[in-house]
Amino acid sequence: MEEEVYYELYGEHISLGELAVSTAISTVFAMLFFHIAPQIAQLTGVQPGGLSITLGAIGATVGFAISSLITRVKRVVAEV
Amino acid sequence: MDPITLVLVLALSALSTILYIFIGILPGTDETATMAPIALTLLLAGVDPLLVLAWFMASIAAFKMADSIPVALAGIPGGVMAVPQVPDALVAKERGLADTILRKGIAASVVGQVVALAVTLSLSYYIMPAGEWLRTADVVLGVRVARWFWLVLAGLIVLALTSRSKFVALVSIPSLALLIQGLRSVYGKPIFISLFLGITIGPMIFELLSMLHRDLRQAFTRRGMKEVKLVKIGRISLNPVKILSKDELAHSTLWSAVTSVLATVMSPVGLTILIGDLLREGSRDRTRGAVLAYTVRDAIKNATYVGGTLVPLLVIGVPTGPMSAGPAGPFFQKLESLGMTPRDYIVKNYDYVTIAAALLLATGISFLIAYPILVKYSRKITLAVFRRIPAEALYGLFIAIVLMLSYYDARVPGIFGTLVVSLISGALWKLGVSLGVLFMTLVAAPTLVSLLSALPL
Numbered sequence: 140m141e142e143e144v145y146y147e148l149y150g151e152h153i154s155l156g157e158l159a160v161s162t163a164i165s166t167v168f169a170m171l172f173f174h175i176a177p178q179i180a181q182l183t184g185v186q187p188g189g190l191s192i193t194l195g196a197i198g199a200t201v202g203f204a205i206s207s208l209i210t211r212v213k214r215v216v217a218e219v
Numbered sequence: 220m221d222p223i224t225l226v227l228v229l230a231l232s233a234l235s236t237i238l239y240i241f242i243g244i245l246p247g248t249d250e251t252a253t254m255a256p257i258a259l260t261l262l263l264a265g266v267d268p269l270l271v272l273a274w275f276m277a278s279i280a281a282f283k284m285a286d287s288i289p290v291a292l293a294g295i296p297g298g299v300m301a302v303p304q305v306p307d308a309l310v311a312k313e314r315g316l317a318d319t320i321l322r323k324g325i326a327a328s329v330v331g332q333v334v335a336l337a338v339t340l341s342l343s344y345y346i347m348p349a350g351e352w353l354r355t356a357d358v359v360l361g362v363r364v365a366r367w368f369w370l371v372l373a374g375l376i377v378l379a380l381t382s383r384s385k386f387v388a389l390v391s392i393p394s395l396a397l398l399i400q401g402l403r404s405v406y407g408k409p410i411f412i413s414l415f416l417g418i419t420i421g422p423m424i425f426e427l428l429s430m431l432h433r434d435l436r437q438a439f440t441r442r443g444m445k446e447v448k449l450v451k452i453g454r455i456s457l458n459p460v461k462i463l464s465k466d467e468l469a470h471s472t473l474w475s476a477v478t479s480v481l482a483t484v485m486s487p488v489g490l491t492i493l494i495g496d497l498l499r500e501g502s503r504d505r506t507r508g509a510v511l512a513y514t515v516r517d518a519i520k521n522a523t524y525v526g527g528t529l530v531p532l533l534v535i536g537v538p539t540g541p542m543s544a545g546p547a548g549p550f551f552q553k554l555e556s557l558g559m560t561p562r563d564y565i566v567k568n569y570d571y572v573t574i575a576a577a578l579l580l581a582t583g584i585s586f587l588i589a590y591p592i593l594v595k596y597s598r599k600i601t602l603a604v605f606r607r608i609p610a611e612a613l614y615g616l617f618i619a620i621v622l623m624l625s626y627y628d629a630r631v632p633g634i635f636g637t638l639v640v641s642l643i644s645g646a647l648w649k650l651g652v653s654l655g656v657l658f659m660t661l662v663a664a665p666t667l668v669s670l671l672s673a674l675p676l
Contacts, residue, residue, distance in 0.1 A: 215444045
């Protein structure tokens with residue numbers, strides 16, 4: 140069976156397609172959370188600027204968690 | 220320090236430590252790309268700058284302790300600063316000394332950070348008056364030039380001359396400065412975040428875009444999974460005093476003190492390579508030299524990150540070296556929410572004892588958490604991280620954070636500004652220009668372009 144083709148980035152083997160999907164998921168969640176922050180700020184009475192960044196970062200982390208579940212790890216660890 | 224600040228310092232330091240243990244162990248996590256965006260996010264989110272500084276100090280302690288663990292166990296660096304340790308680790312592993320270098324590296328990190336904190340906090344206290352003099356401006360060619368600019372310019376030229384490609388590095392300084400000021404004039408405001416992030420992720424973006432080019436793609440192509448060989452290790456004592464020999468402790472202490480001050484203007488990775496190589500070559504026994512170099516490099520990694528941040532932050536007030544202009548860059552840029560730079564906010568709102576106490580507490584809590592975890596469970600954590608965290612998800616996370624912050628900075632043009640700067644920065648980095656040159660050019664750009672425009676030529 141022919142081995143799959145990956146690309147090396149910073150010493151890691153990556154799939155460009157999976158990187159694109161992971162980036163898209165994290166970005167969509169980050170921007171979605173970033174844009175709903177002003178509404179939440181209005182409801183709670185906190186500063187929208189800081190909340191936008193906080194929620195955006197949380198959104199990106201949610202995207203990371205989802206991506207981690209749907210992306211295959213491309214390392215084979217052998218214990219010697 | 221009031222009790223709430225104390226609790227927040229402890230909580231944020233603990234959180235930062237746990238996060239950066241994992242980031243440090245993961246291969247391919249560049250320090251600037253992972254430390255700066257998170258610190259910037261916290262600052263923009265409205266977290267008190269002193270708390271963010273405590274977070275940052277804990278992240279240095281944990282990251283620099285953890286990034287050499289995959290080097291010792293698998294010969295793979297966990298970050299850019301761990302790359303110089305790879306040849307030493309390979310020699311040590313040939314002799315079956317993987318667990319020796321693992322424990323020595325972790326212990327040396329503690330020594331490096333503690334010595335650097337003691338030296339830079341004491342030194343900064345006594346040379347603080349020099350900061351006022353450096354911030355004074357003189358008129359040169361009709362341009363108001365702060366005296367620290369000459370320090371930055373001298374550092375820039377030295378860094379350029381120590382880059383792999385000296386000529387390209389030298390000519391890139393005025394060229395990149397013009398690009399930066401040009402973008403700022405297009406935006407109509409002195410933006411910083413998107414330009415800074417552009418340099419931060421430049422190498423990654425340039426490599427990724429190169430993979431999309433049919434001819435360049437071949438160089439990156441790999442078949443099959445990445446094979447990682449993880450060596451077995453024995454039981455390691457938790458007592459750090461038993462781990463380092465007198466010789467290793469003396470060298471780690473001496474070079475941590477020296478390099479923490481030199482990192483004010485010099486490159487941390489450059490100092491790690493220079494001192495480690497000198498020690499390795501100076502030893503008659505190849506194995507002993509490699510173990511000594513590996514150990515002292517670990518101490519220097521922490522020391523240069525601490526010193527390179529604190530001396531510019533506490534004394535000068537502007538970034539004067541690759542560390543303060545790079546990973547610690549967010550502390551030196553004016554934030555609209557604060558009306559000043561986080562650095563100025565810290566210095567104006569907290570006395571020196573409180574700042575020092577916060578930094579020492581952050582370091583203490585970080586080592587209290589990271590040291591026993593890494594000594595006892597480094598192999599299990601490395602196995603779990605290597606087997607469960609896909610590189611794509613992590614890179615996707617950082618790219619998403621960069622896109623969001625660029626958008627926050629200058630909306631859609633900010634994203635494209637980041638892309639332009641990342642492409643140019645990535646290309647210059649590929650040509651052999653150190654990222655430190657690019658970060659420091661970003662700091663020097665306004666004055667440099669004003670002086671260039673005022674030249675009577």
